[in-house]
Amino acid sequence: MIQATTKQGVQPKQRKYNNNLRFKNGLIGWSFITIATVMICLFYFYPMAQALILSFQSGAGTNLQFVGFDNYLRLFTDPTFIAAVKNTVIYLIIQVPIMIILALLISVLLNDKKLKLKGFFRTAIFLPCITSLVAYSVVFKYLFGSEGFINQFLINVSLISEPIQWLTDPFWAKVTIIIAITWRWTGYNMIFYLSALQNVDNSIYEAAKIDGASAFQQFFKITIPMLKPIILFTSITSTIGTLQLFDEVMNITKGGPGNSTLTISQYIYNLSFKYTPDFGYAATVSYAIVIMIVIFSIIQFKVAGDKNA
Secondary structure, rough: OOOHHHHHHHHEEEEEHHHHHHHHHHHHHHHHHHHHHHHHHHHHHHHHHHHHHOOOEOOOOOOOOEEOOOHHHHHHOHHHHHHHHHHHHHHHHHHHHHHHHHHHHHHHHHHHOOOOOHHHHHHHHHHHHOHHHHHHHHHHHOOHHHHHHHHHHHOOOOOOOOOOOOOOHOOOOOHHHHHHHHHHHHHHHHHHHHHHHOOOOHHHHHHHOOOOHHHHHHHHHHHHHHHHHHHHHHHHHHHHHOOOOOOOHHHOOOOOOOOOOOOOOHHHHHHHHHOOOHHHHHHHHHHHHHHHHHHHHHHHHHHHHHOOO
């Protein structure tokens, strides 16, 4: 009788202790989530909302007035904005595919078990990603100068007879920017592909070899389909990065010659700090980037065959 009473007394105490412990653990968990949520809202969503409100205002400096959709209508008649969009889209449709293809090929080569010094090559190719944006841009500016190393090398090997105006010719200036961002970000995408390839069962390739599949066929029939989600991810992130391109253009060509390399992000900077400050219109241009990112991301999801896009 005493033993039964003791058990009945222990169970409510144990239940109360478990409830208190569960409440305490839940409170600790929610405290971490709440802090992170508040910080995200404060530093991400609040500025986004403020920028959206600002995009419906216009005026010099902080003397702003509500103008409705005038700023958005102005985008279609602004020749500088149109030029910046054209330049950015050119970088996007040329540089991103080149970078993705190079990263894929390099990752396949570095995934070969027979390759020696793989660690060295992986580090060397990834190293540009962690270099200072300003530092490497300045180096590229000197390399591709009229009397720079690139021109001297091409003249010495008799590929050209006179220096190419890499920084002052509209066409070659774009080529220089494309080379610069490809050099920097190819290794970044390579790491994603290399990590994914190392998770692919090698028996799949061995079975393909037994069936007589060539290396070319294995690449397109096995590697590409297996890496499809990673390719989609890197394509979207590269698209976002290219649409926000600023540092290379600012430090190498400053948007010249004659706005021929100007990007949308640099135009936002000019509207805010270089020209007479028009923060309202600058916010409108920034939201144009957001809209472009959404459109290009949806297109990429559709091309990749994602039914949830």
